[in-house]
Amino acid sequence: MSLFRSSLLVGIGAIASRVLGFVRDILFAQVLGAGPVADAFLAAFRLPNLVRRVVSEGGLNPALVPVLGRLEPVESARVAGDVIVVFALALLGITGLVELGAGFIALALAPGLGADDEVLALVALYTRLAFPVVVCVTLASIGAALLNIHRRYAAATLAPLAVNGGLIVALVALDTDFSLPPDRKAALLAMSSSLAGLAQLVWVAAALLRGDGPIVRFRRPVWSPALKGLLLAGFPALVASGAVQIFILVGTQIASFWPSGVSWLYYADRVMQLPLGLMAALGASVLLPELAAWHRAGRHDAIVAAQNRALELALLMALPASTALLILAEPMAVVLFQRGAFDAADAHGTALVLMGLSLGLPFATMGKVLSQTLFAQGALRSTLITALAGIAVTAGASLLLGAFFDMGGIALGISLGCLAHAGATILILRRSRLWSLDRAFAGRLIRIALATGLMGATLLAALRLAPFPSVMALAALCLGGLAIYALAAWLFGAVTRQDLSLMTKKS
Structure with a gap:
């Protein structure tokens, strides 16, 4: 399959997931609003939703793809089975601890809500009810990574739609029942x-059970070097892949000290995640396997x-x-x-947060x-350092x-965290001589900026x-802004006919 077709399939799936997630959040606002119950639910939902978004966008791929891609098919299937069994046992244990310690976790997720015992109790209840999703989506993401290694993108891309689709069905049903109080609806x-x-x-x-070759073979786990390496890499991979989501989580903890702050930040973040989630899915599912293959071949120039x-x-x-979100x-x-x-006050507060977050979108x-x-190099220690740098800047600046x-x-503090994360990554890559700003990129960036400026001026006038x-x-x-930008990008040369032919070449 060509890089273009793979990217198109993953892109369509990512867009569909984001659109469903967006519809879900619109219904959240309609059903729960932005009061204490909404803050309690969204604070509890933040942690499992963070894990779901990170792993659904390929957060474990950096740990799985380079290691399993080097093994023979039969051994890869055995190690994959070992990984699934070990992760399942570990996740069940973690879930048990969360169920027992939900009160402490609630206080950690939203310390500003600790002044109200009833609201904090709701955060703990909703955490207990929602956290089991972490077990399911993490195991599903491991399976999706295995499917991506075998270039079977369809099921891996479309499966995450199930969570948002199920929640939309539940929200529609709850919105028609006026007898239930908001706290019961949230539960x-x-x-x-x-x-x-x-x-x-x-x-x-x-999907894993279908197909010709063995993708997964289950047995009693064998503590092989490959399995140990995957387990040691799993946590850094999740932290590094979910860096932006963690920045938002840090911002949520601080926002919990503001009335309705958790809700405003949640809804604004969901708008920003529409474009960001697409690039995350494309990078982890399509770009990463290609980079890993070139790294094994020693093709640093590629x-x-x-x-x-x-x-x-x-x-x-x-x-x-970013420009459109800032203006609109x-x-x-x-x-x-x-x-x-x-209400209108909630909409205005959400808009201010969205403006601050939009500035960090290019850096994210x-x-x-x-x-x-x-x-692709397996340099998860370096990626963890860059994520920690972004977390520190986010906390301090926020x-x-x-x-x-x-x-x-x-919101501006979160954007500065994204800037710090991108800057730290560039520094590490330049020291390793794995990235340099070439003339073609600089020229393309100028043309993109010109097209964006024209679109922004048009939106302000409109x-x-x-x-x-x-x-x-x-x-x-x-739609008008998109049309103006597309036309300007073509006229300024930000998009050329050669781009499509390069993308459709076989990878």
Whole structure:
């Protein structure tokens, strides 16, 4: 399968997952609003949802792909079975600890909610009900990584749709029942997330059992060097792959000291994740296996070239997305979320947070792409260092800026964390001579910036004509901005005819 076709399939799946997730969050706002119950549910949902998003976007691929890709098919299948069994046992143990210590975890997730014992008790309850989804989606992600190694992208890409699809069904059902209080609705949603995770696991398991060659063979686990290496690499891989999600989690802890801060940050983050999640899925599922293959072949020149071309593609989407989110933050928050229990003040607060987060989108995207080279090398220690640098900057900047600019300052702190993460990754790659800024990339970046600037100016002018947006007006602004950007990108040379022919070459 060509790199273009693989990217297209993974991209369609990632977009579908993000669209379903977006619909889910619109329904969250409609059913729960942004009050104490919503803060409690979203604080509890943050941890399992963070794990789900990281692993569904290929968070364990950096640990699995380089090691299993070097083994013979039969041995790879045996080691894969060992990994699944060991991870299943470990996850069940962790889930048991979470169920017992949910109160302490609730306080750690949202320390600002600790002043209200009833709200904190709700966080603990929802954590207990929702956390089992972590077992299911993590095991499903391991299976998806095995399918990606064998270039079987369809099931691996589409299976994550089960969780969001199941939650949407539950939300629609709950929205029609006016007799249930909000806290009961949130409890049922937490339970529904765990059941939907089980459906995702069954989907991936069925795909693993189909096919000609052996992908997984189960036995009593053998503590081979390959298994030990995978287990030792698993945690750093998750932390490094989910760096941006962890920055958001740190911001959530700080935001819990602001009324409705957890909810505002959650909804704004979900909008930003639409473009970011696409690049994360493409990087982990398509770019990483290619980089790993070139690394084994000693093709450092191909690695550098692939990084620059991938960055061009990433920024081709990230820069206009960042600009559009910055300009359209207010109308997006109003049109998408302001209904039901979500009022105008909540929409305005969400818009301010979205504006701050949008500034970090290009840097978050760069970090996602460039870290794939470190993953391909198995240099998880370096990726962990870059993630820790971003966490430190996020915590410090969010606390400082939050004191002056409230929730908008916390969002800016998260964006600065993304900048620090991308900058640290670039420094490590340059020291290893695995990345350099070539002339083609610099020229393409200038042309992308020009096209983005023209699109931004057009959107600002259009907003003056439609200051009070409706659904149709927002759709027209988004589609019109996309059309202007596409035309400008073609005229300025940010996209050329050669790009398509290069992408459709066999990988």
